[in-house]
Amino acid sequence: MTFINYASREINCKIVYYGPGLCGKTTNLQYIYDSTAPTAKGKLISLATETDRTLFFDFMPLELGTVRGFKTRFHLYTVPGQVYYDASRKLILKGVDGVVFVADSQEERMDANIESLYNLEENLQTQGYDLAQLPYVLQLNKRDLPNVTPMQDLVGELQRKGEPVFEAVAMDGTGVFDTLKAVAKQVLTELRKS
């Protein structure tokens, strides 16, 4: 739920990057972190294993400016993608305002994408959310690799509700900010409705 602090005139929103292991969730955050002015961001916290796989979550706060006199701050989280960290994924979805599903475009990762998407829907339900009602964006990552599934096949398999879809190469930043903007806009539009 969007957290509005009237005393300090701040709007805080939580966006979670979800997807299968090694799809590029942390790379998205790393690119945003590296490309943002120091005044607009906090530290990038990575709770990772010794081999740099996300263990609990990555987190970075990002300030985008003010709306109607309220400072808007987005709290960006990633979840650990590996199947056996499901308990952690459920926890990180608590209080979520918007979700980015990062799909790995490589042919051999299609099943992992589908499994992770089902897992997202299940875990959202556990936390009392419905994907159909939540600000949501689909990112098709790793489009620069040679063995990728055609975009229309990925969209046909993974798009759930006509959500915006972005092709991305998170390593070089392609599509990273387009994805973030799309989900942030949806979150603020929801705030307007409420």
Add this chain to the structure above:
Amino acid sequence: MKTVLARLCVECAARVVFLVDRDGQTIAFHGDIGDMDTTSFSSLAAGNVAATSSMANLIGEDAFPAVVHEGERESIFISIIGRSLLVVVFDKRSTVGLVKIRAKRASYEVAAILDEAVRESAYTMKNNSTFSEITDEDIDSLFS
């Protein structure tokens, strides 16, 4: 709320006292934060409590109402108050026992203030048109 946190900070000789939402948002704090990244701190405190609460469930407990981390110089005490966390950062000038006693007493006041704030917030949201007036241009301007 600031008065309660300030008094607690003095009573337990704490470095800083935070009130944090269970989703990781800082609600208020009092004390010496130095160059601490308070946003990250709150997020990690919430993650910490979420993880230990899940561990509690796995061993048949509803929750651990308080969590303590003792360091060589600085320590952290976290107490769950409904949807919020009272977090006390203290050093050797204080003790876990003192912090526990003082935090428990303060938690009743904090809970009462939060209940009142929730009621007021519902009223404010209902009668405040600030956010319904947000335009597409307002939103676009954030990304320009």
